[in-house]
Amino acid sequence: MEKVNVLIIGAGVIGLSIARALSKEFEDVVVVEKEESFGRHTSSRNSEVIHSGIYYPQNTFKAKLCVLGVELLYDFCEKNGVPYQKCGKLVVATSEDELPELYKLKENGEKNNVKGLEIIDEIECRKLELQITAIKALKVNSTGVFDTHKFMQKLEKETESNDAFIVYDMEVISIKKSENGYIVNFSNGELFEANILINSAGLFSDKIAEMLGINIKAANLQLHWCKGEYYKTTKVKDIKHLIYPLPDPKGISLGIHLTINLNEEARFGPNAYYINELNYSMDDTHKDAFYDSIIKYIKIDKEHLSLDDCGIRPKLQGPDDDFRDFYIKEESEEGFPNFINLIGIDSPGLTCSLAIAEEVKRILNR
Ligand SMILES: Cc1cc2nc3c(=O)[nH]c(=O)nc-3n(C[C@H](O)[C@H](O)[C@H](O)COP(=O)(O)OP(=O)(O)OC[C@H]3O[C@@H](n4cnc5c(N)ncnc54)[C@H](O)[C@@H]3O)c2cc1C
Missing domain, CATH: 3.30.9.10 (D-Amino Acid Oxidase, subunit A, domain 2)
Structure with missing residues (x-):
């Protein structure tokens, strides 16, 4: 069984941003992705707009992380040669x-x-x-457009240059709590044990939470x-x-x-x-x-x-529901310390990505 310190599930814009941020501070960070490369789902099928933050209710993650995320994203694009306008x-x-x-x-x-x-x-x-x-x-x-593919490419490169790994064709199929962390089982038969587990699996993030036994219906996280x-x-x-x-x-x-x-x-x-x-x-x-x-x-x-x-x-917002915010939470209260869920990261997730990564770092450092 492979032992890692931080295991991040999903190499969309959220998983890659978190990997980049954590790999600067934490040892032994690994991202696992079921597809053969990054951003094969929501992160490459969107409007590529850098949003300003006008739409969301005050003091929500969407509002706060968007306003912070815009600044971080323009700065990143400028410094890393990611095309934007x-x-x-x-x-x-x-x-x-x-x-x-x-x-x-x-x-x-x-x-x-x-x-x-x-x-x-x-x-x-x-x-x-x-x-x-x-x-x-x-x-x-403050609204703009940017090249999301180049952005993810740069995030991947920086993550790898910080000695972290991104492993493709690795589909998580089950997760168990162990004495020191979490044992993650992959469809190819491999097993990883991680001290810290981060769920940034996009469209499947509720299913990943469910694998650990969180009742997503009862928690209103479907x-x-x-x-x-x-x-x-x-x-x-x-x-x-x-x-x-x-x-x-x-x-x-x-x-x-x-x-x-x-x-x-x-x-x-x-x-x-x-x-x-x-x-x-x-x-x-x-x-x-x-x-x-x-x-x-x-x-x-x-x-x-x-x-x-x-x-x-x-x-998270169903057809008959009102506004729902991003769900970003460390799950000690549910009995899963050092397990962070990111569920319902719809728009403006691209814009917020670097700010979300800072939020995850803040949660782990407190
Ligand atoms: C139509 C549309 C337009 C949008 N427009 C904008 C916009 O203009 N501006 C903006 O800011 N936001 C926009 N968004 C939102 C933004 O695209 C998303 O918030 C963001 O891409 C979410 O990224 P993610 O990394 O969470 O998800 P994803 O990109 O879906 O990444 C999740 C990854 O997890 C992997 N995964 C899933 N299950 C497993 C498993 N079991 N094992 C291993 N890997 C797994 C998937 O393969 C995937 O690669 C838009 C979204 C849509 C759909």
């Missing part, structure tokens, strides 16, 4: 009845300490984005998978800012937005609907609804939209 975004109101929500969003962002928020009128909006229809917009300067699809077009050009509608009132999604990636390609999405099976296939079932959302803020022909990609959100 701090392009800013406009949240647009397209009818009078949306205005109260727009003002509320600004107020919420300010409460969360997001700087430089400004409501602009139709003329100002036109000056910034000629093609966009809006009666007013919230201008958010994940709901919520799919988000994207359409792309070559017909929209010269957009400088990301364009967002007002978010879904229940907070399930931020609405079908327009992003321009680093190659200046336009992409719309994601939509949001709950699913029961892990399935990344796509068809045009939702195209009409998609188009109806987009057409409110930009004129485009439906036939110019083509299917792009999709991702699946690991949400």
Whole structure:
């Protein structure tokens, strides 16, 4: 049996960020990942947006770690040559009845300490984005886009240069508490014993917690998978800012937005609907609804939209629930000391990743 000090399950953006942070301070850190390389699930199937922190209720992990995470992420990208663009975004109101929500969003962002928020009128909006229809917009300067693949590559490299290991094709199938820590069993028959165990298994993080005997239903930690699809077009050009509608009132999604990636390609999405099976296939079932959302803020022909990609959100918030925060907790109270669960790390998980890693380090050092 292999003995390690810290074992991290999952090499998405969260597991890699934690590995990078811990490998600077802790001996013998190992990441195990069931796929053959990093970021094969949610971390490479998203909008690649660096969020500002305007949406989330005050004092939640999502609010605090997003505002901190933005700073850490821009700094990391700058120092490590990860391509990014701090392009800013406009949240647009397209009818009078949306205005109260727009003002509320600004107020919420300010409460969360997001700087430089400004409501602009139709003329100002036109000056910034000629093609966009809006009666007013919230201008958010700190929003940007970045290259998530390069980001994860850099995290992997730095982790390995700190003498930690990332081992692929290693699927955790069961976990048992031992006298000194945790014995983890893999599908290839290998066994590892770890003093500290970190669950950053994304869509499967509730199942990992369950393997140790945590009753995820009773603890209200059962994940709901919520799919988000994207359409792309070559017909929209010269957009400088990301364009967002007002978010879904229940907070399930931020609405079908327009992003321009680093190659200046336009992409719309994601939509949001709950699913029961892990399935990344796509068809045009939702195209009409998609188009109806987009057409409110930009004129485009439906036939110019083509299917792009999709991702699946690991949400604690079910279809009938209100807002749920990230669950980040050391489980001594449940009888599992030095076992840290990260469950329900949906958006803005990318933006928060480096701040989440600092939070995990703080938990282990207290
Ligand atoms: C459509 C969509 C759009 C989004 N847009 C944004 C955005 O613009 N900005 C933003 O900040 N956030 C965004 N997010 C959220 C962000 O992508 C996630 O919060 C983040 O990627 C989660 O990373 P993760 O490492 O927790 O999960 P993952 O990337 O899923 O990584 C978990 C890893 O664990 C591995 N694993 C699972 N089970 C096991 C096992 N038994 N054994 C070994 N390994 C295992 C998996 O293979 C996987 O690689 C979006 C998400 C979606 C779905």
